Amino acid sequence: MSDVSADSLAEIYRTTYRALVRFLYRKVWDAERAEDLAQEAFARAVVHKPENARGWLFIVAANMARDEARRAARERRHLTLLTAESQDGTPTSDDVFQEEQERVQVRTALEQLTPRDREVLLLWDSGLSYSEIAAHTGLAPGAVGTTLARARRRLVEAHEAGEKGEHAARG
Amino acid sequence: MNMPHVDDGTLHAYLDGELSPPEAQAVEAHVAQCPACRTRLDEERALIARAEELLAQAAPPDRELPPFRPPDVKPPARLWWQVRTPLAWAATIALALGIGTYVGERERGGPQLAPTGRERPTIMADQLARPAPAPGPATASAPDSAFAEQRQRLAERRLRVSKQAASPAVVGAMEEKSAADSIARGEATPVTADGYLAAKAPAPSPAHRELMQLSTYGGAVKGPPIGVDSARLLLGSDPLAVPDLPVRGIYRARMIGYTGMVIVEQALDSSTVIEVINGRRSPLALDAVVVTGAAAALPDSQSPGARALLNTRAADSLAAAPRPAPTPPADQDKAKRAASGLFVDVLGPLPPDSLAALKRLLRPLPP
Numbered sequence: 001m002s003d004v005s006a007d008s009l010a011e012i013y014r015t016t017y018r019a020l021v022r023f024l025y026r027k028v029w030d031a032e033r034a035e036d037l038a039q040e041a042f043a044r045a046v047v048h049k050p051e052n053a054r055g056w057l058f059i060v061a062a063n064m065a066r067d068e069a070r071r072a073a074r075e076r077r078h079l080t081l082l083t084a085e086s087q088d089g090t091p092t093s094d095d096v097f098q099e100e101q102e103r104v105q106v107r108t109a110l111e112q113l114t115p116r117d118r119e120v121l122l123l124w125d126s127g128l129s130y131s132e133i134a135a136h137t138g139l140a141p142g143a144v145g146t147t148l149a150r151a152r153r154r155l156v157e158a159h160e161a162g163e164k165g166e167h168a169a170r171g
Numbered sequence: 172m173n174m175p176h177v178d179d180g181t182l183h184a185y186l187d188g189e190l191s192p193p194e195a196q197a198v199e200a201h202v203a204q205c206p207a208c209r210t211r212l213d214e215e216r217a218l219i220a221r222a223e224e225l226l227a228q229a230a231p232p233d234r235e236l237p238p239f240r241p242p243d244v245k246p247p248a249r250l251w252w253q254v255r256t257p258l259a260w261a262a263t264i265a266l267a268l269g270i271g272t273y274v275g276e277r278e279r280g281g282p283q284l285a286p287t288g289r290e291r292p293t294i295m296a297d298q299l300a301r302p303a304p305a306p307g308p309a310t311a312s313a314p315d316s317a318f319a320e321q322r323q324r325l326a327e328r329r330l331r332v333s334k335q336a337a338s339p340a341v342v343g344a345m346e347e348k349s350a351a352d353s354i355a356r357g358e359a360t361p362v363t364a365d366g367y368l369a370a371k372a373p374a375p376s377p378a379h380r381e382l383m384q385l386s387t388y389g390g391a392v393k394g395p396p397i398g399v400d401s402a403r404l405l406l407g408s409d410p411l412a413v414p415d416l417p418v419r420g421i422y423r424a425r426m427i428g429y430t431g432m433v434i435v436e437q438a439l440d441s442s443t444v445i446e447v448i449n450g451r452r453s454p455l456a457l458d459a460v461v462v463t464g465a466a467a468a469l470p471d472s473q474s475p476g477a478r479a480l481l482n483t484r485a486a487d488s489l490a491a492a493p494r495p496a497p498t499p500p501a502d503q504d505k506a507k508r509a510a511s512g513l514f515v516d517v518l519g520p521l522p523p524d525s526l527a528a529l530k531r532l533l534r535p536l537p538p
Contacts, residue, residue: 106229146180
């Protein structure tokens, strides 16, 4: 029996790992860290053998990312590391710089959403269905569409406002 | 219109394909006769596309899917030909380390002449092997930086060593190691001079092995922090730690020859941190395979000349190997654990006897 569950978990890994990394990346903003956390989540799934492994993985990942954010806030080390990385880690071609700028703008816009709106948006973007999102967040299934509509609108608006602000600042 | 306008949430659910067929049909029916909602539908579609586009800009780099590595509790039933290549690499590197240590000592004319701890490749080995505390750089007040420095040195050392040990030398090293191991285990081997060597120098062999082991795990790469659950999975058993000491963190570590390695960081007091190394040896660990496999293969595959060379090398290695005569009492303990597959040690800026005392206290970490 344990072989069966290991097989199905391997299948879930194949189909969900990238989505989980994507989800985590938008929370920790560090690709390697996101991958480590995703691995960690799967390692825990192997132990706990949850029934709905996919939903379970995202809940565990969300919790880990939250703990991570708390610790980072406590230690005030995370941002320093990120900055150091983005300054000397990558080749400073214009394209890379441009991509980095875009990423920062989207990140800033995302951070202006309410936690619930953001969570729903990120879960949808990671491939979860409305019913999975409802189970994850405790929303009524009928409320997911409304939340998602609001989240998308706010993201786009906040991003536009940020771009305008950027242009104004550049003057 | 006998139907109220479609709200935003329903439009999004419709566009996301999340409505049931009857619900979707109702939306379509309404939109077909309501220009306002048709316009809104297009707007929302554009909004969804734009949001997706933005999120795609904030996506992690697309990397290859790493292999699923569920921490297996039972040893994997791998076939020997799948294992051979990685194993050969593991053996090469570990043995290059060992022989490098030995070559290095010879270069400097023996361990006693080394003026400071600076150039020593295996400070941790020395600390543990010597009964008296040897105050060196490693006992500085900042334990983290001291260890980082040690690791750095070991890493540099390893680099240098692997350069020295070009391929023929590595092959020699492998043979030598197998011979030395056989001697250490008191096994009957086809090598003729073994009885003589074993009788003449019974003590140094374990010490030699010890040295290699320590220098090897001194080069362990400390990874990200992990939870107890994952640590347990990696090791296949509870990680050991000193009871009643606050755990500062548990880290995954990687090292060749170990399927799982976990470092438990504990605070002894406000300024002293110790690291408890928990390593699960690969089921196909070096000793197991090199000794049984290679030694058995020797009579068939080795010419008499090569065997003679092997003997000389083995003799050299035993003669020249540094031999810290008094072995710490914890060694038998360690040997036992190593035999059971789990390798444990305590590192920290403390005298060896204190570390040994701490090691005797180790207990499984409660969940």
